Amino acid sequence: MQVLVVGAGVVGLAIARAAAIAGHDVVVAEAASGIGTGVSSRNSEVIHAGLYYPTGSRRAYYCPRGRRMLYEFCASHGVPHRKCGKLVVATNASEIERLEAVYKQAQLNGVEGVEIVDVATAKRLEPALACVAAMHSPETGIIDSHRFMLALRGDLEDRGGMIAFNSPIERLRPARGGWEAAVGGSEPQWLSFDAAVNCAGLGAQRLARATESYPSGRVPRLVLAKGNYFGFSGQPVFSRLIYPVPVPGGLGVHVTLDLAGRMRFGPDVEWIEREDYDVDKSRALAFYQRIRDYWPGLPDNSLVPDYCGIRPKLTGPGEPAADFMIEGPQQHGLARIVHLFGIESPGLTCSLSIAEDVVRDPRLHPRGRDHHASASRLCRRSARHRSRRQARQRHSATGGAGVREPEARAGRGRRGLPSRREVQQLSGGSRALADLPRGARQLPRCGQSPGKHHHRYFRPGARRRADRDRGSRGIAGRRTIEVGLQGSE
Numbered sequence: 392m393q394v395l396v397v398g399a400g401v402v403g404l405a406i407a408r409a410a411a412i413a414g415h416d417v418v419v420a421e422a423a424s425g426i427g428t429g430v431s432s433r434n435s436e437v438i439h440a441g442l443y444y445p446t447g448s449r450r451a452y453y454c455p456r457g458r459r460m461l462y463e464f465c466a467s468h469g470v471p472h473r474k475c476g477k478l479v480v481a482t483n484a485s486e487i488e489r490l491e492a493v494y495k496q497a498q499l500n501g502v503e504g505v506e507i508v509d510v511a512t513a514k515r516l517e518p519a520l521a522c523v524a525a526m527h528s529p530e531t532g533i534i535d536s537h538r539f540m541l542a543l544r545g546d547l548e549d550r551g552g553m554i555a556f557n558s559p560i561e562r563l564r565p566a567r568g569g570w571e572a573a574v575g576g577s578e579p580q581w582l583s584f585d586a587a588v589n590c591a592g593l594g595a596q597r598l599a600r601a602t603e604s605y606p607s608g609r610v611p612r613l614v615l616a617k618g619n620y621f622g623f624s625g626q627p628v629f630s631r632l633i634y635p636v637p638v639p640g641g642l643g644v645h646v647t648l649d650l651a652g653r654m655r656f657g658p659d660v661e662w663i664e665r666e667d668y669d670v671d672k673s674r675a676l677a678f679y680q681r682i683r684d685y686w687p688g689l690p691d692n693s694l695v696p697d698y699c700g701i702r703p704k705l706t707g708p709g710e711p712a713a714d715f716m717i718e719g720p721q722q723h724g725l726a727r728i729v730h731l732f733g734i735e736s737p738g739l740t741c742s743l744s745i746a747e748d749v750v751r752d753p754r755l756h757p758r759g760r761d762h763h764a765s766a767s768r769l770c771r772r773s774a775r776h777r778s779r780r781q782a783r784q785r786h787s788a789t790g791g792a793g794v795r796e797p798e799a800r801a802g803r804g805r806r807g808l809p810s811r812r813e814v815q816q817l818s819g820g821s822r823a824l825a826d827l828p829r830g831a832r833q834l835p836r837c838g839q840s841p842g843k844h845h846h847r848y849f850r851p852g853a854r855r856r857a858d859r860d861r862g863s864r865g866i867a868g869r870r871t872i873e874v875g876l877q878g879s880e
């Protein structure tokens with residue numbers, strides 16, 4: 392089945408990888424010119440243990456499972472990470488009840504190893520800390536999120552999946568049992584796919600509203616909550632993540648560490664009307680106050696504005712926090728389309744487990760029909776875009792001399808089209824083998840052990856029959872992307 396994934400953030404990449412591993416032909420359409428330029432590159436890079444999320448919520452289900460999957464993935468793919476642990480701290484008597492509530496919820500969520508520790512133990516772990524009680528979560532960690540996304544991309548491309556950059560999807564409409572996508576940008580066109588998954592992050596609602604036949608009443612509100620970070624200019628004093636008890640809208644201004652051990656603080660919660668990525672330095676005042684509750688030694692003038700991220704929330708100030716909203720055929724009744732809304736924290740941690748559920752059935756073998764048509768067209772588009780840019784760059788670098796038209800090279804392939812490898816190289820879709828994480832190189836390639844369904848799809852006429860059979864079951868049938876998240880809640 393040819394699957395379009397919209398958005399090359401961590402969730403889109405994880406879903407695309409899982410779909411490619413399941414044997415689908417996958418194209419990721421990304422509006423920007425690289426992977427992970429949205430929410431996925433503007434977060435705390437924390438591997439959350441799954442402490443806070445209410446019982447029965449998707450987040451409570453996906454987070455602990457996603458965290459275990461993520462640690463395994465990091466180990467097998469050489470993604471830098473560290474299980475550094477975290478302390479959630481009560482800094483006065485009134486916070487102790489909230490700390491105990493977090494502890495109880497963590498136990499209900501099946502988080503391993505959490506314990507309430509006394510002040511002496513907390514201070515032994517982190518001598519600079521001030522608190523009246525603390526909870527230790529040894530399973531919490533940090534990750535290099537960009538390397539994680541590169542590894543997802545490596546797996547996707549190893550299995551023939553492609554990413555088309557500079558390819559915003561502007562509309563989706565049902566057609567012939569699948570979906571047609573209007574690709575905007577410099578060369579607008581319609582392309583058809585068997586299924587589509589909307590992982591557009593902050594753009595998910597806009598795309599859902601531009602999906603023909605999708606009930607507009609099912610598109611949730613998008614509420615933007617900016618989270619600002621301040622870097623610390625001195626030597627780090629903590630070796631674990633330090634979190635206050637949660638505040639409405641977020642987890643409180645906490646200490647995060649990067650893999651080099653540097654400390655930064657954030658994110659706070661700033662409700663905004665439109666996307667804006669400036670960090671207002673006057674917010675530092677509130678940071679000093681909050682941080683000094685648990686670290687009285689924070690020196691004056693040591694905080695510097697760093698970066699910010701925007702949470703794609705579904706509810707606003709004063710309203711109860713919303714869960715992830717994953718809308719598939721079981722929810723909205725339209726075949727072969729999935730919309731993901733409100734994937735804020737801990738979406739990075741949950742990405743692998745969300746992907747596993749969105750792409751349910753690993754037995755589909757799609758290699759039996761015109762499976763490369765739309766993929767090739769979309770990637771040729773992306774390739775042309777990139778090659779023109781490269782040509783322009785070479786042109787200016789050489790002062791206009793000796794420029795070889797990349798289109799001419801691309802035209803040498805089969806039927807006058809670029810070969811798949813050429814397309815990948817031109818579109819930036821392929822990486823040098825040496826750059827791939829070791830684990831990614833070792834994974835079996837799609838189609839190595841096709842199993843019994845393989846022959847079914849390769850026999851002439853069989854694919855048509857299989858399509859017809861599947862049509863009667865709709866996408867929620869066994870061989871398609873299932874989004875009812877069966878068994879997940």
Ligand SMILES: Cc1cc2nc3c(=O)[nH]c(=O)nc-3n(C[C@H](O)[C@H](O)[C@H](O)COP(=O)(O)OP(=O)(O)OC[C@H]3O[C@@H](n4cnc5c(N)ncnc54)[C@H](O)[C@@H]3O)c2cc1C
Nearest residue numbers: 398400402422429430431434435437560592594618738740
């Ligand atoms: C401040 C903050 C801190 C966080 N901290 C953590 C943390 O420590 N741990 C954790 O687990 N999670 C954390 N998260 C959550 C996590 O970052 C997100 O859940 C996750 O990155 C969401 O990924 P995504 O792929 O859904 O969205 P994105 O990364 O935003 O990807 C969406 C992509 O879709 C593209 N796009 C949009 N519209 C279109 C279109 N029409 N056509 C084509 N492409 C389109 C965008 O360009 C973008 O690249 C945090 C989030 C924030 C905001």
